[in-house]
Amino acid sequence: MRLLVINSNTTDTVTARIEAEARAAAGPGTVIEAMTAPFGLPLIVTRADWQVAGTATLAALGARAGHYDAAIIACFGDPGLDAAKLLATVPVLGISEAAFHAACMLGKRFGVVSFTRDLQPMFEMCLDLHGLRSRCAGFRMGPSFAGDPGRVAEEAEPLVRRLVAEAVEQDGAEVVIIAGGPLAGVARRLGPEMPVPLIDGTAAAVSLAEAMVRLSPRLPRQAPRAPVGLDPALASLYRGAS
Structure with missing residues (x-):
């Protein structure tokens, strides 16, 4: 294949x-x-x-x-x-489509975490396209971004860890999507220490x-x-x- x-x-x-x-x-x-x-x-x-x-x-x-x-x-x-x-x-x-649908199979409500709030309008558009906004517990996003996209995964990992905790504890997310191609692999690294499943869009x-x-x-x-x-x-x- x-x-x-x-x-x-x-x-x-x-x-x-x-x-x-x-x-x-x-x-x-x-x-x-x-x-x-x-x-x-x-x-x-x-x-x-x-x-x-x-x-x-x-x-x-x-x-x-x-x-x-x-x-x-x-x-x-x-x-x-x-x-x-x-x-x-x-x-x-x-990868948005895949992550949203995979998350829906693992929990009633999923959270979306990413490194910059600038991406949220596009994520919301995708949710609406697939009719899944009601399944989304909320967004936890980092600040506006102006750095090297190739360094996002390493530099934003502590931020992502904190935002996942907020999505679970404050939003009630039963699954959390780590959103964005530059964050590929972060869900795999952080998953073992998290209380809920983490979804990587590429892997899904x-x-x-x-x-x-x-x-x-x-x-x-x-x-x-x-x-x-x-x-x-x-x-x-x-x-x-x-």
Whole structure:
């Protein structure tokens, strides 16, 4: 089984962190290919960033069309997910989507923890898209962020530990999602010391993608014709869906 994991920002060190977590979560025989967005921004923190990242994510999917059995958009907020599901002939999952649904299977109410409050509007948008806002116990977010995305996991780990405790003790969360590609792997490290399950979006998406491949190897689509003059990588994604 081949899984394509796309980091929707342009920071290669974040891609490496996501790839390591994806490989740790993958089952025997699953091959992980990780890609960095071919253009865009070093960190996705606004809705404008999210829009740019969606196009970059679709270009990455198109560039590798035909070479994966399922794909994962490894950016919390899932940029480009709706379009990817329309166009791709294989399962495509976002790490927000996967984390939310996995959390719902482990507890009645889940909390969301991340390193910057700037991301919260996109997380709320994803919750509404999946109809899961009522299952969310609340958000515990760090301050506005202006550092190196590749260093977030190490630098923010003490903050994340404190915010998880607040989500459990003050919000009543029965499960906590550690949200954001730059925090990949933090849930695995902190999990043993926490009183509730911690969910890593990348790990959840890999496990669910493996299950989806086994359930539905191909998903034929009726997609629109590619516009004239479209970027070749995006046009490949359209051709794959036709």
